[in-house]
Amino acid sequence: MDIYAENVLDHYKHPRNFGKLEKASATYKDANPLCGDEIEIQLRIENGIVKEVRFGGQGCAISQAVASMLTEEIKGKKVEDVLKLEKEDVMRWLGTELTASRVKCAVLPLMVAKAGILEMSEKK
Amino acid sequence: MIDSLKLKANFPTLRRKINGHPLVYLDSAATSQRPVQVIQAMNEYYENYNANVHRGIYTISEEATNKYEGAREKIAKFINAKPHEIIFTKNATEALNLIAYAYGDYNINENDSVLLTQMEHHSNIVPWQLLAKRRKNKLLYAMVDDDGFLDMLEFDAHLQNRPKIAAFTNVSNVLGTINPVKEMVKKVRDADAISVVDGAQAVPHMKVNVKEMDCDFYAFSAHKMLGPTGVGVLYAKEGLLQKMEPFLGGGDMIKEVDYEQSRWNDLPWKFEAGTPNVAGVIGFGAAIDYLNKLGMESAREHEIGITDYALNRLNEFEDMTVYGPRDAKLKGGVAAFFMKGVHPHDAASLLDQQGVAVRAGHHCAHLLMKKFNVPATLRASFYVYNSKEDVEKFVGALKMVESVLKK
16 A cells, blocks of 8 residues: 555645636635645636636645646536546545545545535525 | 663564564554553453452452452552542543542632643643533633743743632643643642642653642543553542542442432542443553563653654754754653654655554644644654664654655
């Protein structure tokens, strides 16, 4: 079990889509207060498709790397397909098993993305 | 002189290999390892004289009772208390809660205040918050300075407000700071207040004399001092215990039960309702024997040496913040630290992959984390079975963590 495999470290040290998004359709932020992981996800959604996505925040390598991977995975996806993503998909992107204590770090970015989409749909 | 390499052989879990690496256990502040002598003492009870205590007029019950009460006497002697001033609880947390409920509820009222410190473990904060909810009293806090020492001027100033209770830790589980408890207890007494001391990180590591300290209440746990989990101790002055109402009601804490009321048992059993953790207390007795054989002065000396070495090696790292006193003589064997650019959880996971077990988190001390403005830190803590080689492996593993993870 190598949770700091090359792909994880690569995304952690060279995050994709990190930063702020102009004209975002959905913005959502959440944190794991116990460990200090914070993730913000911004999405621009047009015709039900995720056109652009950015992430921000700070925290452990797992949460940051997953956030980076998430942005690559969901760009171009239909909103309903993003909502169908689960913990198992995150584990697949990571390509490795996580100890129970680190799973929370890994699922945070996905939770934030889904919550942002749901909040946006409710507002409409 | 403690030969920690020889000692390790007594601790079965230390034989484990983690990911091919020998386990280097540096989290004794969370729980200590347990020597075979303690494990065997508990098994012997279960295998040879398994019976309830204080009840049976038959051989194995008498044997169990003798061993149980015998452990109480050993523990009393260990801290220079009388046996009937030693009350067994589940852990130090329960002991502190016992004070808040059985003493606090009857002695604290709306205009009173309870004095705490910023370096307290949650077990010495939350019970007082619960008390304040029930009794509507105030909570006061003495703060910690940037070097990890208690602001004694602030402590003195708060005492001018005449709090009814002052509760503070003997040794901080994060900073390692050893508070001047004897001095503090005297100041509290002079201010006509009751002193409650959290000794969970003190008794395992240094000689503690409650009579000399003159504190009213003192709490500690067996599992942090080579004993099993599920046993804690509340020491309290006899006079206080006589006046207090019981904490939990049930069997063994009564002399006689009638419909409307009951007569309480003598001390200490008045505060020990129901079947206790017999095996645990017997195991605790064996732990005391083990520590007495090592000698607490030797234990403390050994720990100062290891901690001093660790602190010096941690100095080799750039961007490394170590919290609390930097002089090992002023510090319990605990080193909380933060590597800039490396999240504590990542560091702990990578250290684990190299067999090194340290704690990452808030260490049940949110107020301290707030003070140092970090959500979490790493913490390495040392005990009698840790060696210089353990520190070397720890430092080597940390260097690897730094090279892999530092942004």
